[in-house]
Amino acid sequence: MEPKETARPLPVRTAIFPVAGLGTRFLPATKATPKELLAVLDRPLIQFAIDEARAAGIERMIFVSHPSKSAIEKYVLHDAELDEQLCAKGKTEVAQKLRANALDAKAIDVRFVMQDEPLGLGHAVLCAADDALPGPVAVILPDDLILGDAGCLSEMIEAYERGGAGHMVATMQVEADAVSSYGILSVTGRDENVLWADGMVEKPDPDEAPSRQAVVGRYVLDGSIFDDLRNQKPGAGGEIQLTDAISRATPRVGLSGFRFSGQRYDCGSKVGMLQAILAYANSTTEFRNVIEDHNRGLLAAE
Ligand code: G1P
Numbered sequence: 001m002e003p004k005e006t007a008r009p010l011p012v013r014t015a016i017f018p019v020a021g022l023g024t025r026f027l028p029a030t031k032a033t034p035k036e037l038l039a040v041l042d043r044p045l046i047q048f049a050i051d052e053a054r055a056a057g058i059e060r061m062i063f064v065s066h067p068s069k070s071a072i073e074k075y076v077l078h079d080a081e082l083d084e085q086l087c088a089k090g091k092t093e094v095a096q097k098l099r100a101n102a103l104d105a106k107a108i109d110v111r112f113v114m115q116d117e118p119l120g121l122g123h124a125v126l127c128a129a130d131d132a133l134p135g136p137v138a139v140i141l142p143d144d145l146i147l148g149d150a151g152c153l154s155e156m157i158e159a160y161e162r163g164g165a166g167h168m169v170a171t172m173q174v175e176a177d178a179v180s181s182y183g184i185l186s187v188t189g190r191d192e193n194v195l196w197a198d199g200m201v202e203k204p205d206p207d208e209a210p211s212r213q214a215v216v217g218r219y220v221l222d223g224s225i226f227d228d229l230r231n232q233k234p235g236a237g238g239e240i241q242l243t244d245a246i247s248r249a250t251p252r253v254g255l256s257g258f259r260f261s262g263q264r265y266d267c268g269s270k271v272g273m274l275q276a277i278l279a280y281a282n283s284t285t286e287f288r289n290v291i292e293d294h295n296r297g298l299l300a301a302e
Contacts, residue, residue, distance in 0.1 A: 009166070010135030012157050012220055013060060015053040017140050018124035019046070020066040020115040025268050034069045035268060036142045040280045041287065044075060045267055047101055049142035056153040058138065060109040062128040066116070073112055078102040120239025122229050129226040136160070137225070139242070141217025145276050146170075147283075148262020152218050156258045159194055166222030166253025167246050170260050171195060174214040176206050182214035183243040185257045195257035199250050202236040202243040213257055216264050221246070222253045 023035030030038070036046040053061055065072050078099065086095035103110045111131045115124050125139055138153055146152040152170060160168045171185055180203050187210070189196040195213060204210070219242070228245040235241040246255065263279065266272030281287035 008163055009161060010223075012056070012136045012138050012160065013058065013133040014062065014128075014131075014135075015056075015058040015060070015138040015140055015153070016062045016064060016125055016128040016132070017046070017049060017053075017142060018064045018115070018121060019069065019072055019142060020064055020118065020124055022118065023143075023268065026270065026273075034072050037071060037075055038267070038273065040145065040267070040273070040276050043280075045142045045145060046072065046075065048145055048147075049140045050076070050101075050103065052146070052151040052153050053138065053140060055151040056138070056157050058153075060111065060131070060133050061103065062111045062113060062131050064113055064115050064124045064127045067114055076103050076110065078104045118239075120234070120237070120241055122232055122240035122242040122245050125221075125242055126226060126229040126240070129229075132223070132226070135223055136166070137221055137223065139217075139219040139221065143266070143268035144217030145265045145267045145272075146216070146218070146260060146262040147265070147276070147279060148260070150261055152260040152262055153220075155260055156218055156220055159256075159258055160220045164194070164254060165196070165256040167225070167249060167255045168220045168258055169200070169215045169246070169255070170218035171213045171215055171257035172259065172264060173212050176209075176212060179204055179206050179209040179212060179214065182216075183241075184209045184211060185213040185215060185255075186210035187213055187257065193259040193261075195259065197250070197255045197257055199247040199255065200243050201247070202241045215243070215257070218258075218260070219246075222249070224249065224253060 019036045023030030026035050037044045083095050113127050113131060115127045156168060183200050183202050184204055185197045186199045187195050188198050201210060225245060228249050232240050232245045235244045265276035267276050281291055
């Protein structure tokens with residue numbers, strides 16, 4: 001859909017984190033540990049997502065979780081008892097780090113809502129409807145890790161606030177044989193890093209895909225998404241798909257894709273997680289040396 005002459009949208013104040021999923025692609029690691037708490041070295045995926053939302057100026061964070069995943073709540077919130085224990089042992093540096101990472105329920109607006117049944121990503125987002133602040137909402141899928149100089153959500157919100165389309169999704173080009181793993185955008189035009197689109201399709205067959213522009217886990221959505229999700233019928237996999245509700249609203253609110261500058265890692269998969277760990281380690285002097293030493297060792301053995 002081509003850009004419309006629209007007023008500057010309301011600010012994006014809410015971020016929704018769908019974290020109720022079972023993480024079956026990463027079993028057995030995810031049998032007792034939520035996939036969002038799997039770590040890239042010492043940093044759980046959820047921490048990257050929280051920091052990205054913070055950097056983008058989000059005021060309210062809503063975690064759509066599952067009763068079996070209470071560890072997420074424990075991780076996300078400030079733990080006064082642990083803080084006290086660490087300080088009493090003189091471990092003030094790590095205590096400070098934890099304090100800086102944690103969401104303080106008093107200082108930042110944080111909510112947990114439960115998605116009891118795995119009815120799909122659209123259903124997860126709908127679970128946050130009553131807690132979202134007025135205006136557009138951001139959705140962050142923590143297992144899509146995006147590393148780069150600028151936070152993906154910050155970049156997206158900046159582009160979104162220039163106006164044009166009510167729904168914006170992060171996109172990247174994928175190989176033809178990978179389109180059936182993603183929501184795929186039907187692209188109609190391009191303006192630098194913004195792609196105009198007239199719809200999107202969830203996990204199409206490669207020969208029916210409208211393009212190779214895949215949606216990855218960052219969305220900025222017009223607030224009307226909740227009404228559209230309320231009457232969204234199940235789609236691919238029998239689930240309430242966010243993709244379908246976005247696509248249905250496109251003639252009304254407009255749709256664009258955003259080509260972010262960072263590198264995306266599918267940390268719900270073992271290969272993606274390994275790539276993320278290597279990239280993250282390589283970006284620090286401390287761990288780059290470990291990789292180099294390791295590689296030297298391997299070469300010496302050849
Ligand atoms: C979800 C969305 C899909 C999107 C993908 C990005 O699929 O439904 O449109 O492309 O996330 O990671 P899932 O990977 O949860 O099946």
